[in-house]
Structure formats: structure tokens, C-alpha cells
Amino acid sequence: MKILAVSDEESRYIWDYFDRSAFEGVELILSCGDLCRDYLEFLATMLPVPLFYVPGNHDKRFIVDPPGGCINIDGRVETYKGLRVCGLGGCMSNNPAAAYEYTETVMARRAQKLRRAAKRAGGIDILLTHAPASGLGDGDDTFHKGFSAFRRLLDEFQPKAHFFGHVHTSYGVRRAPETYGETRLINACGYKIVDV
DSSP, rough: OOOEEEEEEEEEHHHOOGGGGGTTTTTEEESSSSOOHHHHHHHHHHHHEEEOOOOOOOOOOGGGOOOOOOEEOOOOOEETTTTTEEEEEOOOOOOOTTTTOOOOHHHHHHHHHHHHHHTTTTOOEEEEEOOOOSSSSSSSSSGGGBBHHHHHHHHOOSSSSEESSSSSGOOOOOOOOSSEEEEEEEOEEEEEEOOO
């Protein structure tokens, strides 16, 4: 399945110079968070395919005003054309009062709950998160550190792909390896078109 993955930075190429032919064959849009509501709604309108998203740490406004035509899969497993997509939004933080910011302990509880849903679904094909997994393309500072809970999900379910964002390529942090076990790792900052 051809997937358009987006995260963190609105692409001028897509938004200002949209050319439908450049996205021919795309069957699903995945957003890893931190994109404005208008941009997500634009994508959902211009490409007649589902758009699944997880919130990023800058998406607090989505709590009361979510993007129309888009499906929030944070904390859920959603199936589309046989592809099981598992979502966990947010990033690492020591501020438990902030929306979409979690300690490792809290994210581990969220991942454990989602693990049960993934088992009921018979596994997962795609892990969709805002932050990366620990040690797999994350940063050194607390805010851009990845979650160990995500690594445990990757170890257990071996999905085909893990899409994430949060760590912009311009930050100069270590690049994520291309794979982890059987899983392709894709930092979706900006946009990527990927066959899964």
C-alpha cells in the first residue's frame, strides 16, 4: 500500500503547489503530529483517502477543535484495507500537566493498554507515533528522547513500519537506522511517500 506520511513541517510543495498526479496511488495518509489543522484538512480534502493521525506535543488545540475529515488513532488500533495501524501520540516530558507530554512511566501504561488492543487485532502492521523509540533516531535532551515503551512494542509485534516525527532532520541528531529487526523506521518530518 502506498502511504503519504507527514509530520512537524508543512510542506510548501504540497500546500502551495499541490499536484494530484504526484500522489497518484496513495491509499492512506498518516500524520505523526505537530501540523496545523488547516494543513491536515487540506490533505484530507485533496486526496480522497483516509487520514489517520496522532497528536504531537504542539497539538493541544485538537482537544477542543480537531481537524475535520481526519481520524485520531491515539491510543487505538485502526484497520484499513487489512492494514492494522496502532497509534500513540505525544512526547517525553517531566511535566505531567501538559497535554500530550508524558513520562516514560505514563507512556508505558498507555502502551500496555494499547498492547492488549493490538493482540485482539491479531498484531499490528504499522506503529504510528509522534516521538521515536528510544535509541532509534531520538535526541539526547529529555524532550526529544524516545520512549522505551515503543521499543517494546516493536520487539513484540515486529510491525512492517514505524512512522514517527518530532525529531526534525535539521536538529542535527543521529539519524534513525533504516530498520529495527523486521521493522522499517521512517522519520516523517516534512513528508515521505512510502510503500508498505
